[in-house]
Amino acid sequence: MYYQYFGLTEAPFSIAVNPRYLFMSARHRDALAHLLYGVGAGGGFILLTGEVGTGKTTINRCLLEQLPDDTDIAIILNPALDAVELLASACDELGIDYDRQQNSLKSLTDKLHQFLLENHQRGRKTVLLIDEAQHLDFDVLEQIRLLTNLETNSEKLLQIILIGQPELAQMLARPELRQLNQRITARYNLEPLNLEETGAYIQHRLQVAGMSPERVIFPPAVVRGIYRASRGIPRIINVLCDRILLGAYGRNQSRADRGMLALAAREVLGQDAGGADWRWPAAIVAGLALVLLLVLGGGWLLLGGSGGASPAPAQAAVPVSEPATGSLLSPPPAAPAVSPAPAPRPARQPAPATDVLQSTLLPPGESMAQLWALYEVAAPAAPCPRTPVAGVLCTEGEAGTWDELAGLDRPLSLSLVTPQRFSAEALLLGIEGQDAWLFAPGGVQRVPLAELAPLWDGRYRYLWRPPAEFVSPLSLGDRGAAVAAVAALFARLDAQDTPLAERQFNRALQQRVRLFQRQYGLADDGVVGVQTLVKLNELLGIDPDAAAARQRLTADDTALPAS
Numbered sequence: 001m002y003y004q005y006f007g008l009t010e011a012p013f014s015i016a017v018n019p020r021y022l023f024m025s026a027r028h029r030d031a032l033a034h035l036l037y038g039v040g041a042g043g044g045f046i047l048l049t050g051e052v053g054t055g056k057t058t059i060n061r062c063l064l065e066q067l068p069d070d071t072d073i074a075i076i077l078n079p080a081l082d083a084v085e086l087l088a089s090a091c092d093e094l095g096i097d098y099d100r101q102q103n104s105l106k107s108l109t110d111k112l113h114q115f116l117l118e119n120h121q122r123g124r125k126t127v128l129l130i131d132e133a134q135h136l137d138f139d140v141l142e143q144i145r146l147l148t149n150l151e152t153n154s155e156k157l158l159q160i161i162l163i164g165q166p167e168l169a170q171m172l173a174r175p176e177l178r179q180l181n182q183r184i185t186a187r188y189n190l191e192p193l194n195l196e197e198t199g200a201y202i203q204h205r206l207q208v209a210g211m212s213p214e215r216v217i218f219p220p221a222v223v224r225g226i227y228r229a230s231r232g233i234p235r236i237i238n239v240l241c242d243r244i245l246l247g248a249y250g251r252n253q254s255r256a257d258r259g260m261l262a263l264a265a266r267e268v269l270g271q272d273a274g275g276a277d278w279r280w281p282a283a284i285v286a287g288l289a290l291v292l293l294l295v296l297g298g299g300w301l302l303l304g305g306s307g308g309a310s311p312a313p314a315q316a317a318v319p320v321s322e323p324a325t326g327s328l329l330s331p332p333p334a335a336p337a338v339s340p341a342p343a344p345r346p347a348r349q350p351a352p353a354t355d356v357l358q359s360t361l362l363p364p365g366e367s368m369a370q371l372w373a374l375y376e377v378a379a380p381a382a383p384c385p386r387t388p389v390a391g392v393l394c395t396e397g398e399a400g401t402w403d404e405l406a407g408l409d410r411p412l413s414l415s416l417v418t419p420q421r422f423s424a425e426a427l428l429l430g431i432e433g434q435d436a437w438l439f440a441p442g443g444v445q446r447v448p449l450a451e452l453a454p455l456w457d458g459r460y461r462y463l464w465r466p467p468a469e470f471v472s473p474l475s476l477g478d479r480g481a482a483v484a485a486v487a488a489l490f491a492r493l494d495a496q497d498t499p500l501a502e503r504q505f506n507r508a509l510q511q512r513v514r515l516f517q518r519q520y521g522l523a524d525d526g527v528v529g530v531q532t533l534v535k536l537n538e539l540l541g542i543d544p545d546a547a548a549a550r551q552r553l554t555a556d557d558t559a560l561p562a563s
Contacts, residue, residue: 002249003209006217012209013242015235017057023204023234024062025197028055029519031188033494033512035063038186039071039127039159040500040508045148045183046161049169050190053235056163059190060131063161068507072119073127079135083143087112090128105143113150116157127159134164134171141172145180186496192232199223201234202241217245222256229265239268357451360426360438367413367427368394370439371463374411374549384461393466395530398458402449405460406431407521409538411549414452415459426452428460429553430546437550444554464534464543473529478505486528489536490516 003011012021024032031048038046050056060075067073074093081089087108091098098111119126128147130136136144150157162168166189172181193201202218211217218226218241226244230236243264244256251260362370368383377390384394399405405412405428416424427439435446467485474483480503487499490512501509510526517524520535537543544552 002246005249006245006254007210008206009210011242012205012211013238013245015238017061019061021205021208022058022062023201024058025193025201026519027191027193027197028059028062029515031059031190032062032066033515033519034186034188035059035161036066036508036511036515037494037496037500038161039063039067039125040506040511045180045185046159047169047172047184047187048161048163048190049166049188051192051233052165053233054190054192055234056131056190060129060163063129066511067127068125070123071125071127073129076128076130077132079130079132079140081140082137083140084108086140086143091115094126109147109150112147113157116150117152120152120157125159126157127161129161129163131163132165133162134168138176141177141180145183148183185498186494192230193227193234193237194232195224195227198227198230198232198237201237202226205238205241216255217248218256221258222261225258225261225265229261229269236269240264243268356440356445357438357447359440359442360445360447361416361418361424361455362426362439364423364425367425367439368461370427370553371411371413371461374544374552375463375465388466391465392463394461394463395534396459396461399460400458402431402436402453408462408534409545410462410464410534410543411546413461415457415461416455417457418455424455426456428546429550437546439553444550462534464530464537466533470533473527474505475527476505476507476510479503483509486533489540493536493540 003009031050035046035048048056048059064073072094074090076086076089076093079086084103084105087105088098088100088103091108091111094112094115096111096115098108116126128144130144144160147158148156148160169187169189171177172184199218199220202223203213206217207213222244226237226240230240240261244260247260247264248254248256365383369379372379372389372392375390375392377392380389384396387393409430412428414426414428416426418424429437429439429444431437431449432446434449436449436452438445438447438452467482467489469481470485471482474486483501483505484499484503487501487509490509491497491499493516494512500506500512513528513532514524514526516522516536517526517532522531522535534543538545
């Protein structure tokens with residue numbers, strides 16, 4: 001119905017799980033990484049919790065698609081079972097034959113154990129995934145825990161994934177379930193979307209349904225209201241957006257407005273959720289507008305008007321949004337005419353910062369000396385040696401845009417050429433909008449990028465701490481201490497005690513690397529190179545980012561005197 005009115009091929013906000021509409025936020029990627037980490041680690045439990053509608057089912061679908069081909073999985077979608085029924089369901093999912101007339105805990109466990117041993121001998125893994133696990137009884141959870149005792153001398157035979165609402169984590173924290181809780185090797189609580197992700201989610205679903213990228217149906221103000229009303233929960237976002245589009249269709253409008261949102265929230269979430277959220281801000285803004293008009297009218301009277309003419313009466317303030325009454329399918333009330341606001345005065349333009357820029361130009365080698373000082377390492381004879389110095393390595397690069405440097409988000413030494421054609425350097429400490437933060441002997445300065453751009457030749461240098469014995473990119477099958485160090489860094493990032501690999505780069509580590517690369521916009525080739533390690537160091541706080549370096553140099557406890 002309404003989707004044809006908007007030129008869409010189908011309804012974009014159905015609450016049914018459709019793989020075509022998959023939207024992976026950073027939170028969803030992290031959750032998937034934890035699940036894949038737990039499966040790769042082998043044995044024990046993996047716990048994924050999240051509020052209703054946050055996308056746990058989406059994570060399940062992604063996990064199933066990314067499990068290795070040598071994995072057999074049993075999925076229990078209805079956990080309202082006793083221990084015998086749950087074991088029988090697991091056997092059914094795995095295709096295990098058993099006596100359905102005389103089944104018992106012992107007979108089912110024996111059959112499952114035999115299957116797991118045979119699967120292990122064939123080089124296959126077995127995973128048991130239980131959804132809505134918050135409904136499991138204590139005795140069933142205890143029986144599930146006992147399943148993890150099925151093992152060989154070197155590893156567990158069964159990996160168990162528990163997925164449920166946040167109360168599942170609270171239930172597992174009880175003293176009587178501490179043995180199970182201690183066996184959880186990876187856990188993650190899936191949080192709702194933030195404001196930025198909410199807008200991207202709405203736009204993503206509209207484009208999948210056939211909307212052109214440049215078209216806007218939900219303005220930013222409406223997106224903010226949807227985020228507040230839904231608290232970032234995708235399922236509620238879908239219901240609200242569906243209702244808003246239906247209302248726009250009924251009113252023959254091509255864009256949503258805040259009045260439609262207020263009515264949609266009222267109809268979908270109830271009076272308290274929708275009405276109060278919008279009427280109070282509208283009343284406050286309307287009151288402020290009325291006060292402003294009265295003040296302006298009073299000032300006009302005090303000044304005596306123009307030519308002694310009587311002033312016109314002040315108009316009543318116009319509400320900024322429609323009241324949350326009526327129905328989304330009823331036509332909106334006619335809006336009163338509003339006189340145009342006076343044009344604002346043009347802002348004063350800042351004076352050119354030529355002198356400021358001049359103060360940030362450093363002689364060759366000086367910016368690198370400041371960088372080495374940030375790492376508390378004495379500057380070597382060569383400003384950028386090819387081998388590590390005290391565990392710190394210098395890397396050179398070349399870029400064509402400021403966007404590339406902003407993405408690095410770390411202190412950078414820029415190579416410059418002055419108008420007099422002399423070599424110079426600048427120490428870049430971050431990019432903010434159209435300005436650059438640059439180090440100067442007298443303190444950190446803010447310089448317009450437009451002034452710096454003509455001097456920069458595109459080359460830059462930075463320092464970072466590579467893992468132990470890292471000399472070249474690492475990929476699947478590589479061995480050595482560098483692989484172990486990289487695996488330990490990812491375990492630290494994921495807050496896990498056991499790394500995915502020891503000294504050999506295995507598939508579990510490769511999958512984790514690819515997820516990391518996709519999450520941060522890197523080439524997802526599964527190869528651990530400089531860019532991947534630099535980003536990993538940044539997230540772990542191993543290397544200072546641009547803001548941290550700016551703060552330290554502003555404090556003037558690290559900067560060297562100008563030469």
